[in-house]
Amino acid sequence: MAKELKLMKGNEAIARAMIASGTDGYFGYPITPQSEVMETLMAEKPWETTGMVVLQAESELASINMVYGGAATGKKVATSSSSPGISLMQEGLTYLAGAEIPCVIMNAMRGGPGLGTIQPAQSDYFQSVKGGGHGDYQLYTIAPSSVQEMYDFVFDAWDIAFKYRNPVLILTDGAIGQCMEKCYTRDYIPRWTEEERRQHAPWGTWGKPATRSHNIITSLELESSRQEVFNQKLQAKYREMEEKEVRFEALNCEDADYIFVAYGTSARICMKSMELARAKGLKVGLLRLITLYPFPKKQIAELAKKVKGMLCVEMSAGQMIEDVKLAANCSIPIEHYGRFGGIIPSPEEVLEAMEKEIIK
């Protein structure tokens, strides 16, 4: 597939972007609202065109460990799931982070806790950016808010994953996964040749030639002093990401008295709420977070010096707001507005919350 303008679902965009970005393998397990990712891949049969391997695993435990095995050989390997499945993957994710294996995981969040609902939610924020698994680790977490970004962020995710040898989480929700929008596709990037794989992943387990010592993929270090040094190295890598890889979009923030802070579907709703506010003469802006980890701390701190208040909008009981408050040092009024259990708030109710809670 070359450059085209197509109408597609967010989940389909993820699948098509995987093929187009030279992904070597996808391993998944069905779960609503993202099963179209694997369904699209199976229908497209990329193993006949690009040579990409696609396999339905017996569980998310298996699929994330297949990602571990395949990606540790230096290939581009991805998976996708939704909240309950991502919970099951947490062990695998901390192993991937601990062994520094680049890979891409997509979570189309649905409402919880437990089996919850199949409707969209944003209640896995803590799990995503605070380390849902054990140990001090971070996933580079990027939140698309359109089908186009679902597509584009797969390409970006590979760059980041290999640049930092770190798993990348594309954190979206059922609404973006399911909604159909126009999307510009890109020219195919061919899968890496054997030589390119070895260049990009000299650490990979692709078979030890006589010219190098054996490559070992592990997250085990029984000597505590060495484990501490390793942890320091990981932390240095995370600090570098925080320095260089923060992404956000500031809309109408220059003259704003009040701003919404939101990501993904909530950010889309806030755009409309912002328009409604401006039509009423209220100087409202929107800080749309694109990376959730690294978190745009500096930008929020700067904005907190200029605006009178912030409303954090999230389809959760209030998770992201904790990081916003920390970044702003609670120097101005910051409140949360959210619906949950699969309910998407309307732009009107979001604006009403802004007027009631912040503008007053």
Place this chain on the structure above:
Amino acid sequence: MANLDIVKPENLVYTKTKVLTDNVMHYCPGCGHGTAHRIIAEVIDEMGIQDKTIGVSPVGCSVLAYNYFDVDFQEAAHGRAPAVATAIKRLNPDCFVFTYQGDGDLAAIGTAETLHAANRGENITMVFINNGIYGMTGGQMAPTTLVGMKSATTPYGRRVDLNGYPLRITELLATLPGTYYVTRQSVHTPGNVRKAKAAIRKAFENQKLNKGLSFVEICSSCNSGWKMTPVQANKWMEENMFPNYPLGDIKVDGKLCENITAERLVLDHPLTVVNK
């Protein structure tokens, strides 16, 4: 001193394979893991596939196997090696991929991964070290612990009414069409080491045929966990483990062996054993 005179190339009858590193193994003296490592490494060496072999060893006493095998190696989470190996092989079909797993790993926490890798007929080799116990964590009950056998979590012996039956996962896997070679071996005598090595060789050679999973169980002693001397442990294994886990091929070239009757597969009256 005088012995040095005989150290000449023409007198050399055995050398350590170059596929094993010189790192000092952490295994207890008398443990079967070390011997099992050696024969796998020798097979890799003899087949000339060191540059194409990728090993996977999950949590268990053999979690540090990567320090001993001089091939590219991945450590895996507890139980997940078959899933890890599945993807390695599918993405690198020209490589020889093997897992090396304990009984707790393969037949308890990783049962689903084991069964499904076998059922998909993944073209990999799985080496299964059955010592009837959780060696690494200090000798707790494993799915393979024998009825009556004492362990840290069955201090009065395994009871069927409480703990269920010992799981003979090897026989179970042999019934799946996805397995091409299934065998049970041991490494406690020189003769058994030779047989086990031949089995490992076959299990690796089979990867060239692409006909399904090759599974080699090695019934192995854990003298520390069993609280016996190495010699006692070997004797105890012969007397108690082997009747419950009979040695020999179960399935060869995709067909159940002639002596593997339905009764032999099921063995529904596990023998009760006694240990200290």
